[in-house]
Amino acid sequence: MTSAADVKTLKRLLLCMEGARAFAMLDGAAQPDLFAILARYQPERYCLLRGALAPDLAAVAPYLVALEPEAPFTDWVMSLWGLSSAVLGVSHRDLHWLNRHFRSLILIEHADREAYFRYYDPVVLRNYLPICTEVELRAFFGEVEFFIVEDEEPGIALIFGFDGEVLHKHMVALGEGVQLGTLHGLAERNRLRPQGEAGKLNIRPEQLQQLGMSIYLERMRRYLNEVFPESRMVTRTKLERMIMELTERAAGYKLVLENHIAAFLAAAWILGMNFDEVYPAAREVLLDYEMDCGRKADWLWDFIDATAASLGTGDGGRDL
Numbered sequence: 668m669t670s671a672a673d674v675k676t677l678k679r680l681l682l683c684m685e686g687a688r689a690f691a692m693l694d695g696a697a698q699p700d701l702f703a704i705l706a707r708y709q710p711e712r713y714c715l716l717r718g719a720l721a722p723d724l725a726a727v728a729p730y731l732v733a734l735e736p737e738a739p740f741t742d743w744v745m746s747l748w749g750l751s752s753a754v755l756g757v758s759h760r761d762l763h764w765l766n767r768h769f770r771s772l773i774l775i776e777h778a779d780r781e782a783y784f785r786y787y788d789p790v791v792l793r794n795y796l797p798i799c800t801e802v803e804l805r806a807f808f809g810e811v812e813f814f815i816v817e818d819e820e821p822g823i824a825l826i827f828g829f830d831g832e833v834l835h836k837h838m839v840a841l842g843e844g845v846q847l848g849t850l851h852g853l854a855e856r857n858r859l860r861p862q863g864e865a866g867k868l869n870i871r872p873e874q875l876q877q878l879g880m881s882i883y884l885e886r887m888r889r890y891l892n893e894v895f896p897e898s899r900m901v902t903r904t905k906l907e908r909m910i911m912e913l914t915e916r917a918a919g920y921k922l923v924l925e926n927h928i929a930a931f932l933a934a935a936w937i938l939g940m941n942f943d944e945v946y947p948a949a950r951e952v953l954l955d956y957e958m959d960c961g962r963k964a965d966w967l968w969d970f971i972d973a974t975a976a977s978l979g980t981g982d983g984g985r986d987l
Contacts, residue, residue: 674745677755680815680824680839684737687757687812689734690765692745692787696727697752705730708740712767715787717772729787731769735764749821754789757812768809776869789816794881796827796834798874804829806868808824815917819889867948884910890929895936920953920963927964934971947975
């Protein structure tokens, strides 16, 4: 839950530039009551999908909304922090201009076909921006001064700005004092940058693969951190190497879905990295390629629970 101190810090970040517009992009698919909330508060808003939408699609569509300093709606948007539901931003452009800009980015070209790009998901955006080229960043930022998204740790706000050559990323601990001078300097450099051309983004194959892997690793890190708190003591680099190694080994046993891989990760964490060699029963089942992968994962969960109980190591952590 977002604390009053966190809300105060977020508002200071959003409202730190005189004459600038604070906005949010909200994901209706992540917030089932979004459509009703918009109808209740009536903020200035645009749907980022073009045309007349059927009611069921309108209810899960992304929306661009204006954030006013003292509006109750702004406080509601702040309450979404940590729920992967909102991307915040600041621009000197009005909401109409921002709507045209972001609408131009929502359809991308990939593998000779169009696809929707969920850049309004903070998990996607914080992994996408660092792997963009200068040209791609210029096209994506347009005249946005900076974006604010939650980190994997919701107590941290990530601020992304682009000066025309380099992507700048700042980390701010919510609830603490905010050094606004850095943001003012970034905004001044931003105004000197050349503007990118509007149009569809073209996601490069290697970029899409890297983005997918970054998001996957983030989800798996979060899973391990939540289920096994001691994993937070492991450096991110080392934890990612472990996840990658175990993911490749799980694939060798035909375990490729995330909830199946989660069972393999949990077994390795509780029973040891080489559990599939140390425990003959586990190896026999994992090597049974006639067994359905879902059944294999279920068996593995049961094996973890039984073996962990006998070892006195506790819960296997099934929830991904």
